[in-house]
Amino acid sequence: MTQLFLRRTGWLCVVLIAISALTFWLGTLVPGNPAEMILLATQSEPPTELQIRAKRSELGLDRPLPDQYQRWLSRAVRGDLGVSWTRSVTVTSLIVERLPRTVLLAAAGLALSLMIALPLGLASARRPGSRIDSACRAWSLVGGSLPAYLLAYLLILVLAVKLQLLPVLGFDSPLHLVLPALTLAVGSAASITRFTRNAVLDAMSQSHVRAAAARGVPENAVLRVHALRNASLPIVTMVGLSLAGLIGGAFVVEWIFNWPGMGTLAVEAINTKDYPVIQAFVLFSALAYVIVNFAVDLLCAALDPRGDRARASI
C-alpha cells in the first residue's frame, strides 16, 4: 500500500506539472497585450507605449517562454496566481473566497445523489427485469437527460413558487442550499443509479456469490457481505468522477441560483475577459479532477487488496 501511495504520488506530480504547463501555454494564446490590459484596469488614462513596455518588463513578458513558465510556476506553487485584471485583487483571494462555497454545494449535491442513487440501484439490481428495475432504469434515463437549467427552473417552480417549501435562491441559510444541491444531485444520481445496478448485478453473478446463495445464506447477507464489496470499486470510481465534475463544472446551477462559487466566478471572468482568473479556474478544475482521482485510486486500493500487488507494479 505504501509503495502504491508513493508511486501514485509520483505520477500525480508529473500530471500536475503537465497540467500547469498546458494551462500556462493556453494563457499565452490569449489575444491582446496582458501588460496593456493590466494598466487599463489600474489607471484612469490609457497607457502609453513606454508604460506598456515597462510593465511587460516588470512582469517578465519580454523573456523567453520557458523562462516565463518557470517564473509563473514558482509563483503559482507559492499560491500567487496573479492579479485579476478587472477587480484589482489577487486571484488567490478570489479562489479562497469562492472555493469553499463550491465545495459545500458539491458535497451536498453528492450526498443527496448518493442517498437517491444507492438505494435505487440496489433495489434495481435485486429484482432485475422487474417493474422496479424498469422504473429505476427509466428514472436513470430521464434524470440523466434533463438539462441542468431546465431542472433548476422546474424545481424552483414546483418547490419554491407553487408549494412555497423552499426559498428560490441566495446564500443566507442552510435552506438555500437545498434547491441547488438537489438540482446537481438529480443529474449525478441518474448515472450513479445505473452504475450501481450494473456493478451489483455483475458482482451477484460471480461464482462465490452464487455459491453463498446456494449454501442458503440469506439474500441480504449475500448482498452485504459477498457482493457489495466487489461492486463498490466501480461505484467509488463513478462517485469520484461525479464529485470532480460537481466541483469543477457546476456553472449553470451556480449562476441560476446565484450561488457565489467558482462557477459564477468563472462565468463573470469569461464575460469580462479576465484571463488570470480564467487561467486559474482552468488550473483549479484540472487539479480537482486529478486530486479526486488520486484519492479514488487510493480508496479503491484500500477496498480491494487483491489488486494491490498488481497496482504496485504500475
Place this chain on the structure above:
Amino acid sequence: MIQAIARRQRRPNSQQGFTLIELLVVIIILGILAAVVVFAVGGVGDKGRSAALSTDYDTIQTAQEAYCANNGAYASEATLVTSGLLSEQSSMHDIELGTGGNCGNTSYTITSTAGNGWAGAALPFAQQSLKVAYRGDPWTTDMRRLARFPLDTNVNETLTKVRNDYQVDPRLATSWSLINPGNNPAYPSSPTWRFKLRPGVIFHNETPFTATDVKYSMDRLVNLGDDFTAKLGASSSVVVDPLTIDITTITPNLRLPEILVHPTYAIIANNTGIGVPGNNLGTPSTANIVGTGPFKFRTFAATSNIVVERYDGYWGQKSKLKDLTFRFINDATARRLALEAGDVDAMYDVGRQQVGPLRSNSALNVVSAPTSFVFNLYMNLNGTASAFNETTDPVVRQALALSIDRQDFVNKNWESGVATLANTPSPIFVLGPHASQIQGYSPNLAMANQILDAAGWTCGGGAPGSNTPCAGGPANPTEVRIKAGEPLDLFMLSQASNADDPLLQDLKGRVLKAGIQMTIDSGATSSQRSTKKNQGNWDLDHVNPNQNDSNPAFLLTLQWWSLSVNPWVSCLAATPPNCGPWQQAGPAFDNLVAQALAAPNLDGAQNFSAQAMKQIGEQEHKIIPLAALSRVYGLRKHVGGFTSPHPAESHLLWDKVFRSGG
C-alpha cells in the same frame, strides 16, 4: 357452439375484468388529463384580469389621443370623463400629466394603481422592510460608483434632480446662475456656473454638507477619469463660501445643471478618504459610503446584495421604509420566479416576454414607467474594411430603414403599455416643444427594393434598374442582392444568450424582403462583441441607451459626436486598432451638437438636439429608432406607494414606497 362454450370455459378466471397494471395505467392517464385541465383552466381568471388591464390601458390611451386631436393637449382623467371620451374613471390606472410631450407641449403617463387601491394600509415601521431583485451585481468589477450607479440605492444625492418629464429641479443646490467667461483663470473661455447650496443638510456621518464636499466629489471624478460628459478639469471646482461653489468646465458647457443630475456626479462627504485612484474603493463600509440621501449604507456583500436603511436625519421627506435590500440575481427567469415565490417583494427589469405572465399573476402588479430608452439599430457609418462598409452607402441605409415596418415590429414584439413606435434615438420628450420637428416616416418596401436595384444591388442577376423580384413569398426562393459579385450581407453584432435575439430574428426576416441579408453574431461573448465593435468589424448593432440626465444632447454626445470618448466613436480615449470613428455622424451633425451644447438656454439646446436627431434619423438614416421602451417593474401586491416611477431606472426613488398588510 360446444367449441365456443369450451373456449369460454377454458379461459381462466384471472383474465376476466381489468388487471392491476391496466387500472394503474388508466389512473395515470386520468391524472395527466386532470393536471392538464387544472393548469389550463386555473389561469383563466388571471388571464381575464390581465386582458381587462390591457383593455383599460388601451382605452385610456385612445381617449387621450382623441382629446389631443380635438383640443391640442392631453387631459386629466376627470376631463376625459366630462368630455365623454371615457365613460368613467378607471379603477385600474391613474393618469399623471406632464410637460414636454408632443401634443401642445403636454404629456401623460398611465400607471397601474399599485398602492392606491390594492396595497392596503401600511404596516408598522418596524415591519417596513423590502427586498428588491436587481439583475446581478453591477459593481463586481468596478466599485467606484458603489451604491450610486447604475443602481441608485438613494444613498447619495446630486446637486440637481431630474423630474419625470426630464426638467431639472433643485436638490442639494437650491439655485444656480451663469457668470461670464474669465471668472476661472484656468479655463478663461468657459463661463462659470455658480451653485448656491442647501443649508442644514447633514451627511450620514453627521458632518454638515458644504461646498468643500462638492469640490471633493467633482475633483475625485476628475482623478478617476469618471467624468461622463460635464468636461470637468482639475481646477474646475472653486469654493466661494461654505454654501456657494463655482464650477467652470474645460470647454464651455451650458448644459451643466442638466448633466449634474446624473448619479455619477453625486456628492460624497470629503472626509471619507475615498479619492484613491484605480477601481478599488477599498472595503465598503459606513465610514466610506457616505451621502445625504433618504437612505444610508448598511452592508454590501459582493455578488449577493446591498442593504440600506432609513436615514432619520434626512433634510427632506423621510422614507417610509425601515430598510431596503437590493438582491443581485443574475438570471432573469430566476428573478421572476423569486418574485412569484415571494422571496423578493419587487423586481427591476421585467423582461419583454415576462410582462404577460406576470400580469396574469393575481398576486403581482406590473408597473411601467414612462419611456426612457429606445431600441435602436445603429450602423457602422465609417467602416473601412470591405466586409463592413455597406452601411456607409446612404442608399443601403435608406433601404434598410424603409424595409422595416416599425409599428408592426412594436405591435408584434411587446405587450401593450410597455413600448411605442420611436422616431428619435432618445425619448422624444427630452426635446420639449421641439419634438414637433420630428415627423417620422412610413415603411415602404417597394421603394426599398427599387432604390437598391437602381444602385446596382440586384437580384436574379438582373441589370441595375431591372427590378427583378427578390426574397419574399412562397413562390420565390430567398435571395440576397448582389453587387459586383458581393452579396448585401450586413453583420449584426450580438452575443450568446442575448435576450433580444428574437427581435433580431424578426428584423432579419423583414429586411430580407428587400433582399438584404442580416447575419447575426449570436455566439460571441460580451467581450468578443466589444472587441468587434471597437475595431469596426460590424455593420449593424442594436443598442438601448438610457436617457439618464436632462441634457437633450446627452446621447447624441455619447454615441455620434466626434468628441465622444467611446472607442466605437473616436480614438480620444483609446488607441487603434481598438477604437475608430465607426459611429461618427459627420461634421454637419457635430455642428448641430456643438450648438446644442452652447445654447444659452434649454429651449435652444432642445431645438438643436431635435435638428440633430432629425438629421441622423429620418433624413440620413444613420440610425433607425424602432421602439420607445419603458422600464417595467414587478411588485408583490403588498408593495404600496410605487406610483409614477421615474423613466430612468437610475433615478428611481424608494422614499415613498411602503409595505402594507394587503
